Amino acid sequence: MIGQNRWVGENMVRTGLEKVLGEKRELLKGKKLGLIINHTSVDASLQLSVDRFLEVGLDVKAIFAPEHGFRGNVTAGEVIEDQKDPITGLPVYSLYGKQKRPSEKMLQEIDTLVFDIQDLGVRFYTYIYTLAYCMEEAQKAGVEVFVLDRPNPINGITVDGNIVEESFHSFVGQYGLPIRHGMTVGELALYFNEQYKMNVDLTVVSMDGWERHFWYEETGLHWVMPSPNATGKGMAALYPGTCFFEGTNVSEGRGTTAPFEWIGAPWIHSYELVAELRRYDFQSVTFRPITFTPYTSKHKGELCEGIQIHVNDFEKLEPIEIAMGIIDTLRKLYPDHFEWLAPINSRYFIDLLSGTNELRKGSDQGEASLEWIRQKKTEAKKFAALRKKYLLY
Numbered sequence: 001m002i003g004q005n006r007w008v009g010e011n012m013v014r015t016g017l018e019k020v021l022g023e024k025r026e027l028l029k030g031k032k033l034g035l036i037i038n039h040t041s042v043d044a045s046l047q048l049s050v051d052r053f054l055e056v057g058l059d060v061k062a063i064f065a066p067e068h069g070f071r072g073n074v075t076a077g078e079v080i081e082d083q084k085d086p087i088t089g090l091p092v093y094s095l096y097g098k099q100k101r102p103s104e105k106m107l108q109e110i111d112t113l114v115f116d117i118q119d120l121g122v123r124f125y126t127y128i129y130t131l132a133y134c135m136e137e138a139q140k141a142g143v144e145v146f147v148l149d150r151p152n153p154i155n156g157i158t159v160d161g162n163i164v165e166e167s168f169h170s171f172v173g174q175y176g177l178p179i180r181h182g183m184t185v186g187e188l189a190l191y192f193n194e195q196y197k198m199n200v201d202l203t204v205v206s207m208d209g210w211e212r213h214f215w216y217e218e219t220g221l222h223w224v225m226p227s228p229n230a231t232g233k234g235m236a237a238l239y240p241g242t243c244f245f246e247g248t249n250v251s252e253g254r255g256t257t258a259p260f261e262w263i264g265a266p267w268i269h270s271y272e273l274v275a276e277l278r279r280y281d282f283q284s285v286t287f288r289p290i291t292f293t294p295y296t297s298k299h300k301g302e303l304c305e306g307i308q309i310h311v312n313d314f315e316k317l318e319p320i321e322i323a324m325g326i327i328d329t330l331r332k333l334y335p336d337h338f339e340w341l342a343p344i345n346s347r348y349f350i351d352l353l354s355g356t357n358e359l360r361k362g363s364d365q366g367e368a369s370l371e372w373i374r375q376k377k378t379e380a381k382k383f384a385a386l387r388k389k390y391l392l393y
Contacts, residue, residue: 012220016148016186016205017041017049017116021056024205028058028146034102034110036064036095036134038127039072040118040150040224049116049148050088060090061109066117066130067096068227075228075296096126100171101133107141116148118226119185121155122240123164123177124353127226131185132175132192135200144201149186149392151207153216153236156182156393159384161240161320162376164355170347173355178380179320180240183387184210190390206392215314229259237314241323247350249339250330251304255294262292263326264306266299267337273307276329284317286310324369331363 020028021043033053035041041049053060063070069080070092080094093106102113113134117127131147138145161179175192183191186204193202216223217233225231230239235258242260245252253262264270270289277287288308294300307326311317330338340350340360351357363369 011209012044013151013210013214014208015043015150015221016207017043017052017150019205019208020114020146020148021052025056025058027203027205028053028112028114031059031112032110033058033060034062034064034107034113034143035060036066036113036115036117036130038066038068038070038117040226041116042222042224044221046222046224050090054088060088062106063088063090063092064095064102064106064113064130064134065092067126069096072225072228095130095133100130101137103137104141107137107143110143112144112146113138114146114148115185115189116150117185118150118224119152119188120226120230120236120239121152121180121182122243123161123179123181123355124172124239124243125226126171128185128188129171129174131189132196132198135189135192135198135202139198139200144203145189147186147189147202147204149184149204149207151210151214151216151219151221152182152184153233154180154240155215156184156187156210156212156391158182159380159387160318160377161380162355162373163379163383168351168355168357170352172352176383178383179355180380181383181387182212183390184392187387187390187392190392191387194390195386204392210393212391212393229254231257231259233314234258234311235260237311237317238309238319238322241319241321242309244320244323244327244350244353247341247348247353248327249298249337249341251294251298251306253292253294254297255300256292258308262290262306262308264290264292264299264304265337266302266304267334268305268330269333270305270307272333273305273329276333277307277326280325282318282322282325284311284313285322286312320373321370324373327363327369 080096159182164173250265253259274287274289
């Protein structure tokens with residue numbers, strides 16, 4: 001029977017899902033549920049939440065799928081269509097297709113939306129905007145929202161990076177967030193609801209046993225990749241910085257075995273790049289020259305040279321500064337090759353990632369990107385102070 005043989009890790013964190021399947025089940029009993037979930041929505045024994053909900057008799061009416069789809073089998077940025085789940089028979093409404101918000105029609109048979117998705121702790125990650133948009137639409141429809149809290153995998157202490165500017169809001173950055181917000185999805189829901197006056201009927205089911213300093217490996221929980229390229233601790237730790245390469249013509253390692261840890265392009269000389277990067281005092285990492293051939297995405301099928309970023313000290317790691325140093329070095333060594341990706345609908349993707357056009361314009365004028373991001377420390381400090389009243393742990 002589904003749900004037996006529960007995995008119990010040493011000092012394991014109990015997620016919000018475990019609590020509503022246990023002592024908090026009465027909170028959802030008798031409600032008509034819409035589940036905002038994906039492949040990460042698992043209990044301690046890796047059973048999907050929808051299966052567990054149906055097993056214990058909860059009334060699930062529909063599933064709402066974020067980027068990458070309900071079962072996590074869709075690549076980044078790929079449009080998802082509505083469908084019927086072949087296993088449960090439930091309708092699956094896409095929140096990453098023609099629309100990114102649930103429609104009034106989708107919510108007709110639902111009185112409660114339940115969000116249970118593992119986030120990555122970074123402003124660029126789209127799941128948190130799916131949450132925010134669902135909260136806004138739920139308020140309009142008179143639907144209550146439950147958020148079943150899960151860990152911030154890159155710890156809940158570190159806040160870093162600039163605040164996204166309003167004129168550069170997008171689905172990879174908005175709601176006044178810095179690059180690393182240091183919050184759980186439950187805390188973000190409280191922040192969204194009050195700070196942006198959403199006024200939704202919100203319940204956050206908190207975790208037991210989670211501490212802010214935890215990295216995911218300290219939770220006792222199994223790692224389920226939140227997206228196809230979220231391979232583990234090294235990737236997650238570096239992603240707040242190396243994601244910037246998605247806005248350039250440099251491969252961020254998609255289509256390799258180490259996305260966001262490998263950086264390269266056909267025109268880079270790996271030993272030359274490593275020699276230059278070692279001039280920086282980035283003691284938390286070691287750069288290793290590598291060659292690779294992506295099987296998909298940028299430079300597909302082309303031999304690239306570049307670097308692997310090995311993390312020596314996760315606690316002292318500053319991935320955003322490291323990424324800015326790499327960008328500065330690439331522009332210095334390869335000025336005739338390095339480029340920002342061309343704008344789409346007059347918007348540069350690098351501007352959406354950075355939440356401003358300051359990075360791009362300053363870099364184009366020969367200014368150091370590393371110095372630019374270091375000057376943004378005050379913005380992160382202001383957000384760290386603002387978020388305090390929303391922290392649950």
